[in-house]
Each structure stands twice: as structure tokens, then as C-alpha cells.
Amino acid sequence: MYLLILVFNHRICFNALDSERGLVAWLRRWWRPLFAEMVATALLVLLGVASLLPVNGKEPPLTHPAFAFGIIVLANVEAFGPISGAHMNPAVTLAALLDGRIGPVAAAAYVVAQSIGATLGFGTLMALCPDAFNGGPYVGGNLPGSVSAVGAACVEALLTGVLALVCCAIWTSHSEGKQDPTVSIKLGLTIAGLVYAGGVMSSASLNPARSLGPAFLLGFRPDHWVYWVGPLGGSALGTLLHRFVLRPPRAAPPRAEDLPLHDKGDH
Template structure:
């Protein structure tokens, strides 16, 4: 049972050299991802003089996030596992692949990376706002929660299938591509409704910099719930491991 493998770890993990390197890697990967993802939206708004959202804008956001996440996961994979998402880290924790304390260190690094990326964008663009995630007209908070659960389920399920599963074989080499593609596809599906976050850190940075917290809880509850469901489903159905066969914490 995956829940039986959950471990707390120790506070010492935060000061161990490999833990520090992993946290730095998560910080840098998140900064790369958010800077490109948020930046693409800001660039589109500038090119259209702040016009209304359009299908072209949604496609550009999807492509930018897919490409940036592919790179962000790739550059962090050999150091931290390339989580680049507190929901992915939570899914790894539920599956017993990372301890609670190490996961919290990842969370702090990921959230800081997102905030710093948004601050850099704000400065580099001469004060343009990094808009917080928001619900579209006619979309309720619970509609958005369902969207986030389903989209993040797809993301974390992909992570498990391509990066965590010990039987992944050669498919593990395309994990960053698959992860980037599912995020891009989900943005095409959900971006017009709630922004398609799938990542609490991606929502957190813009919320901090713009100090806008409307419905912010949606972008935590949905992704964390979707990640937990995906981890449990994949672990219970497709990974048959004893507590002694646990994967290293650096491999998601």
C-alpha cells in the first residue's frame, strides 16, 4: 500500500548537501517555467494592447508552457527529480517516494521561484502586472476545482507512468516531453475556464506580486486532490512494491 510507505524524514534533510542542491534546482526550474509562462501572457497582452483573450492567446500560452515545462523538468531531473510543481511533490509524497520534510523544502523552493520570476517580470517589463489566476464568467469555484482535479490527475498520472514507474524502461527518456505536452494540452482544454493552473506555485507567484487572492484556494485544493488521486490510482493498480523497494527520493 502506498500510504504505508509515507515517511516524515527529518529536519536534517534541509541542511544536507544533496537536499540543498535539490532545493536550488527546484527554485531555478520554477523560475524558468513561470518566467516563460507568465511572460508569454504578458507579451500577448502588450501586443494586443490589453485586448480580450482570444484563441490565439490560448494557443500561445499552451505552447509557451509546454516548451518551458519540458526544459524546466529536463534541467532539474538529475538533481531534484524535476518536480517543478508542489502538486507533483505531493503526489510523490503520497506514493512514498519523497519524505515530508524534503517535500516541504521543495515546496518552499518552488513557491519562492515563482514569486521571484513574477518580480523579475514586473521589473523587466517596466511595471506591467503579472495577473493572478481568475475564473471566467459563468465558472463557479467548484467548477474550477473539478477542472483542476481532472487536469492535475492527468499531469501526475503522466509523471508516474513516464518517470516514477520502475518498469518505465526507455520511455523514461521522454518523460519531460510527455509532461510538457500534457500541460500544454490541458491549457487548451481548461485555460478559457479557470486559467488551467495544475500547479499551486504557478498561481501563488502572480497572486503575491499582484496581491490578488480571489478564489486562490481553488488552485491549491484542485491540484493537490488531483495529484493524490493519481498517485494512489497508479500505485495501487500498476506499481507493486514492498516498503523496502521504495524509489530514491530524487526520482520524483
């Protein structure tokens, strides 16, 4: 899953190469956020997918991944949010790009870092628990469940669209100077709820990187496209809906004639 999910604890301007030029200067400026994204995504996949490993040969209940991914998102937002925004998810990075909060170069670099992190996280889990991956051909990966591949893509789009709406609302509120110390809790609960809602139908990835890690190491399935088209499409629709329809316009500065009068004396 994705989650996840992500939020700027401070607005990060990713219009790179504005005053400094060259790849070296850009890397010197952004290596730390990219490293944070890689580590955060690795932890998300490692610890989140661990909750999906079979217990006595049986799949764990949906409660396990719902709470695991939700709480890990909460922890990562607290730990990595001030550094990189804690996207951990190409769908969240796409939302930030379409919402004008990250530049295209940094967005592409984020997706690369997230994909590497997801693969490292899943590979670490396989190394720690090799026996768990002998029970089935696609343990820890994302598969359509009670719906077809097309249906699963629609479910992924719906779930990720909701996540994008939440992220955009949080970013907008922060841009207006409204600090909310409970953002990580809200995001964690959002992820848990979305996993509950869609886990049976699509396995509720919401996150192309989370799906890529297992696919890269276990083998790509014909329906792997579901977990790119669905989350990215839903993120784009949710972000554009918020940006051009739902976001309230900024209040215009008061005109001089609207300001209260200040009389010089009492009458």
C-alpha cells in the first residue's frame, strides 16, 4: 500500500536549479530529502508487508495490514516529514507536482528514490523471513481480490483519490499558516480506513512503489499495471478536483473604502 501517504510539515519548494546550476549543485541541495524518501519507503514496505506474512500457513486478517500500514505512515511522517515531506509514494508525489508544490525534476527523482527504497525494503524482508515466502507464489505482493483487474484499478483509483484529497487539504491549510500537530495521526487513520475499505477487492496498494518492490523480486504479473494506472490516475483526478473545484479562493485584501474609519476626535 501506499501510502502512503504523505505531508509537508513545512512547505518545501522543489523548483530546483533556480540559483545554482549543474547536477552536482542540485544533488548537494537535495540528496538529503531523496535519501529520506528512500529510507522511509523502505521502512514502509519492510514493516507494512511484514504484517501480511502468513501465520501458521494462513493469511492474517485485514486488521493486521490496516493498522500496520497506518501506524507506520504515522511514524514516518513524524520522522521524515520535516526532511522530505514523507511522500513514500509516487501517487503522493504526483499530487504534489500537480498541486504546484514540487518541480518535475525533483518529482522524478523522488519516484526513483521511492522505487529503490521499496525494493530494498521488500528484499530485506525476504532475507529476514525466507521461509515465509515458500508458502505461495506471491506472498506480500498486490493482487486483485474479489473484483476483476479493471475493477481493481477503479478501486485503487478511488482509494488513492481520497488520499490525494486529504493531502491537498493538508497542504493548503499549511500554506495558509494553519499548523496542525495531529496531521500524522489523521494520515495514519486515513490509510487504515482505506485499507479496510479496499483490501478485499484490490489489496489496497494505493502506492505504485509498494507494488513495484514485490513485483521486481517475485516476478511481474500481467495485472501489475493495475497498481500504476489506478493509483496515479486516482491521484491526478483527486488533486485536480481539489485544486480547481474544491479549494476555496484566497480572500482578496481589503479595499481602502472597506477599512474602518479612524476619527481624530470625539463629536
